[in-house]
Amino acid sequence: NHKLKIDQEALEAIVQVADGDCRRALNFLETAAALVDESDEKREITPDILRKAAQQQALRFDNKGEEHYNLISALHKSMRDSDPDGAAYWLRRLLKSGEDPLYVARRLIRFASEDVGNADPQGLRVALACRDAYQMLGSPEGDLALLQAVTYLATAPKSNALYLTEKQIDKDIKATGSLPVPLHLRNAPTKMMKTIGYGKGYQYAHDQADGLVDQEHLPTELAGTTYYQPTNRGFEAIIRDRLIKWRKILAKRAQTNAKSV
Structure with missing residues (x-):
């Protein structure tokens, strides 16, 4: 509930790290804000705090490391097992960890053909529409389109007949x-x-x-x-x-x- 300050150098660092991605910038800023010492009267986000935030984010999520694949695997398996609750949870974990939402959308498109297939042809349309909606809206509004697609695919009838073919x-x-x-x-x-x-x-x-x-x-x-x-x-x-x-x-x-x- 207390206001935070951020110096110009730190602000420029966030802009550089985010590379035009608003979600990444916001996640980085939230991580840094949580590291500000409550007892510090200045309550200022400094470059030093940003370095600590970057280290913490790297530990929390490495998009080329084991945790990246664990989270994706958990999402995929939850949908395949027709569990919308698990699928929704792992989707939110992925997004809050900094995963590229469009990467998730691409995985949903693949899932729609591989694990749902002709058991529900509408699944592929939903997945494609989810990607288009996110591209149009971005975060956070577009996140709901991802959630809609994930829960739809999780509750759709399943078939891997196309994959086996x-x-x-x-x-x-x-x-x-x-x-x-x-x-x-x-x-x-x-x-x-x-x-x-x-x-x-x-x-x-x-x-x-x-x-x-x-x-x-x-x-x-x-x-x-x-x-x-x-x-x-x-x-x-x-x-x-x-x-x-x-x-x-x-x-x-x-x-x-x-x-x-």
Whole structure:
């Protein structure tokens, strides 16, 4: 409740350290203010106090050290485990420790695809909107957008099906190399290409009443492989049921065509 003074040299030091970041400047100033001796009649923030504040902040948070990764890990795991309270707490800890809010926003965007995915496609929109809102508002107003995104993602249905799909495809690409695109899927802008079979036999899905075609879209060596396996959670359950329905229709059509041959 007592007024503090700050000399010009100390003020210039804060400006230099903050490098245009208002949040960093405020955090630094608050740390320094807490170090001012209550018994000091001058109650002045000096360069010496700023040096002590800088040391204290370095101990509290090192954005390249273990604590940085511990806090990020705690936030990520809390969201993955669908705990909005833990997620909100670790978000605030990160921000109060001086973490770049836009770094957190980028992690939320990644989380929305990796741990929520198609179980709630809206999650990615929320994460992107959170980043945009923070860029527009800055701190402290924009902090609430981060909190909104964190609690939304924490309470969204979860799926890592996209992550597993990516890993399995990358594994197969590494094992099989650059397999050729099947002829019927190739682009054929010239007569020469059409002559050698590019695009031949391609079935146009919109010509079918149900929009479904029975043709392979993977290289011959990987034909029949199922990569994307949606969970039964959230919107992905609808996708899962849709794929099951489509496969049954195509299987029945294949049987009918086989009998007619």
